[in-house]
Amino acid sequence: MSGRSESDIEWNGASTTGVREVLVVGGGVAGLTAALFTARAGLDTLVVNHGESILRRNAHLENFPGFPAGVNPRLFADMLEAQTTRNGVDHRTGRVAGLEHFESADGEGDGASGDDASGPGFVATVGSAEGDDTHEVAAERVVVASWSDVDYLDGLDVDLREAGSKTYVDEDGFGRTSVAGLYVAGRSAERYHQAIVSAGHGAEVGITLVHDSETPFYHDWVTPEGYFTDRGREVPPGCEEVSETERRARERESMAAMREYFSELHAERQRTHPSLVEDEVGRVEEE
Structure with missing residues (x-):
């Protein structure tokens, strides 16, 4: 698929040349924890979230360290989101419908291409919460944390693994996928379906991304x-x-x-x- 040019990109109908350093798709425990670490490292981070984390269906969260008697899972989710906001993460409500390579304005390639990548890498098509219009967001690096929706990756040559009705994104053990600049965290990476596991893997992926970006850390x-x-x-x-x-x-x-x-x-x-x-x-x- 051909790359998109910088002048094509719009947000809320307005053309912009702004490119996020990190786009996290999914606002569950894994995505928010990854975003927390990238933002605290100084990377401009946006989380786009659609729907609700499955965590909110729990009656009581009783196996997350630090809460001896457990905690209301909806309160925990609210606290985690507030923590990311406090540390500089931006949030948007919407569903990512497509993701493709972003071509830099000088036309010299498709952006991020390894650990030393420094240019824009991806453009995401984001549907509004009401579904009436779409916007586009460009980012140098993307974290997939959107269990169980990965259909938007169809435009990228990323390695996936089918397991019955479920689709997982292959990664190297640290969240790096087969596409440079694209990472995966939490359940989408076939990690155990537990909040503490998702948090730990999200943190690991966020730190991996920070190191790959060559941000001093x-x-x-x-x-x-x-x-x-x-x-x-x-x-x-x-x-x-x-x-x-x-x-x-x-x-x-x-x-x-x-x-x-x-x-x-x-x-x-x-x-x-x-x-x-x-x-x-x-x-x-x-x-």
């Missing part, structure tokens, strides 16, 4: 003041040293946020499998 750590510098080392890229005053301020802020999140029962209705109720997202009738 060591670890995503917040350390006490002097952790590196008192040993005669510069603070590595991706790390931060904070004073005791700053550490306490952040702790107080986090405590206040958690008190607010857990101050009352989550208002969103319980979900179930959509085939069991007359509701497109499986909302159970309130008693």
Whole structure:
């Protein structure tokens, strides 16, 4: 398939030359965690999400570390999305209907072509939430985290694996697919269908993408003041040293946020499998 030119790309009907560094397709646990790490590394990251994460159908999330008595899965999903927004991730509601190579404005190729790729790589056709119109988004790199929809990859020569009614995207163990600049995270990569596994794989894929982009990065750590510098080392890229005053301020802020999140029962209705109720997202009738 021939590449698209930069001047063709539109968002909300307006032509734009802006190219995202990272586009994440899917706003479940894997996609949001990948986006969290790419954004914290300084990459301009957009998540496009359609529908709801299957996590929201759970009655109670009881096997995610850090919540001794479990947590409302819809609250957990809200908290994760808020965390990504706080760290610079942009969000759009819409369904990616197609993905193809993006040809740079100088016509010198199809963008990303390996670990040292620096040019635009892909253009995604995104349908609006209402389905009335489409927009286009260009990105240097794309993370597929849209279980179970991968039909939009038909325009790319990416290796897929059929398993009965399910389709998985082949990857190298770190989320890299057979198409340079295209990554896959979570259930679409045939990882176990557990929130903690999706989070871990999303983080791994996000960090892999950061390294492949040649963004200076060591670890995503917040350390006490002097952790590196008192040993005669510069603070590595991706790390931060904070004073005791700053550490306490952040702790107080986090405590206040958690008190607010857990101050009352989550208002969103319980979900179930959509085939069991007359509701497109499986909302159970309130008693």
